[in-house]
Amino acid sequence: MIEFYREKSVFTREEIIEILKDDTKNQWLFSLADKVRQENVGDSVHLRGLVEFSNICKCDCKYCGLRKSNSNADRYRILKDEIIEIVKHASDMGYKTIVLQSGEDGYYTTDKMVEIIKAVKEFDVALTLSIGERSYEDYKAFKDAGADRYLIRIETTDSELYKQMHPNMDYDNRIRCLKNLRKLGSEVGTGCLVGLPNQGIESLADDILFFKEIEADMVGIGPFIAHPQTPLKDRPNGSFTLALKVMALTRIMLPDINIPATTAMETLNPNGRIIALQSGANVVMPNITSQKYRAKYEIYPNKICINDSPDKCRNCIGTKIESIGRTVATNYGFSHNRG
Numbered sequence: 103m104i105e106f107y108r109e110k111s112v113f114t115r116e117e118i119i120e121i122l123k124d125d126t127k128n129q130w131l132f133s134l135a136d137k138v139r140q141e142n143v144g145d146s147v148h149l150r151g152l153v154e155f156s157n158i159c160k161c162d163c164k165y166c167g168l169r170k171s172n173s174n175a176d177r178y179r180i181l182k183d184e185i186i187e188i189v190k191h192a193s194d195m196g197y198k199t200i201v202l203q204s205g206e207d208g209y210y211t212t213d214k215m216v217e218i219i220k221a222v223k224e225f226d227v228a229l230t231l232s233i234g235e236r237s238y239e240d241y242k243a244f245k246d247a248g249a250d251r252y253l254i255r256i257e258t259t260d261s262e263l264y265k266q267m268h269p270n271m272d273y274d275n276r277i278r279c280l281k282n283l284r285k286l287g288s289e290v291g292t293g294c295l296v297g298l299p300n301q302g303i304e305s306l307a308d309d310i311l312f313f314k315e316i317e318a319d320m321v322g323i324g325p326f327i328a329h330p331q332t333p334l335k336d337r338p339n340g341s342f343t344l345a346l347k348v349m350a351l352t353r354i355m356l357p358d359i360n361i362p363a364t365t366a367m368e369t370l371n372p373n374g375r376i377i378a379l380q381s382g383a384n385v386v387m388p389n390i391t392s393q394k395y396r397a398k399y400e401i402y403p404n405k406i407c408i409n410d411s412p413d414k415c416r417n418c419i420g421t422k423i424e425s426i427g428r429t430v431a432t433n434y435g436f437s438h439n440r441g
Contacts, residue, residue: 135350135382142357148435151197151390154399159205167329206234223248253291293322297340319437324366327402353382358438
């Protein structure tokens with residue numbers, strides 16, 4: 103059976119389900135994904151400096167520690183001048199991409215975000231936004247101001263499960279946001295959680311096929327990790343291995359996209375990011391947020407590196423990347439589909 107798969111670059115839904123269910127093929131799968139990664143995007147690893155600039159969120163997603171119903175969260179906002187200080191330091195450290203991420207915080211109006219985007223772009227960096235669902239007009243304003251990429255994870259393509267996990271949110275609007283970003287010519291990032299309650303293997307197969315259908319430029323995949331201040335606090339965490347398999351299959355199905363080795367993987371496995379880099383990933387997103395805020399941006403508990411300085415994080419991950427024979431990229435890491 104492995105010989106049959108080896109000759110293929112695209113799997114059917116039934117084949118994806120079979121591979122996800124069968125752990126006897128894991129090493130073959132991870133090795134194949136690593137080979138596909140090497141052949142299509144090379145051995146360089148792109149570092150994206152992550153700024154978590156607000157943990158205030160209007161949404162009430164059942165798995166997320168930032169949910170508005172979490173009254174124990176210590177809320178904060180980082181304003182423009184401090185964001186720019188963080189970005190300047192990151193640029194001085196050699197980062198070529200900045201990721202601005204927040205909860206869905208209405209304080210950051212379109213005009214405020216445009217000001218921030220223009221200021222960040224003064225540092226000659228690529229810019230990714232991850233700030234949730236906005237209107238077509240907002241996305242256009244962000245693109246016109248200089249934002250290169252936008253990340254909005256679907257989390258699950260099972261519309262019923264999506265509804266269960268996201269009270270008062272609209273699955274169809276989530277899809278609409280992704281389509282609007284594609285229309286505008288932004289690089290589009292999405293992704294899923296692996297291990298949500300009531301999530302079947304078939305659903306994960308559909309997620310992978312969805313990433314291919316929308317021609318995603320970046321896909322982030324991480325295991326579900328139960329947060330003690332959410333309705334899912336007593337649920338078991340997702341499987342590191344299963345999340346890795348979904349990631350590896352995504353690489354094989356979309357050979358030349360950017361795939362991060364997510365921090366959630368390292369929360370479940372001490373070597374999670376390095377294992378992911380050896381199983382299809384080619385991006386790492388070190389946290390460059392000021393230390394005084396890091397522990398407060400708690401989407402899930404036990405996040406790695408929350409007490410480390412941005413400089414320490416940069417040096418640490420650089421050393422790890424070199425230890426597996428890879429190099430840190432020096433370019434912007436634009437999608438191979440760009441242009």
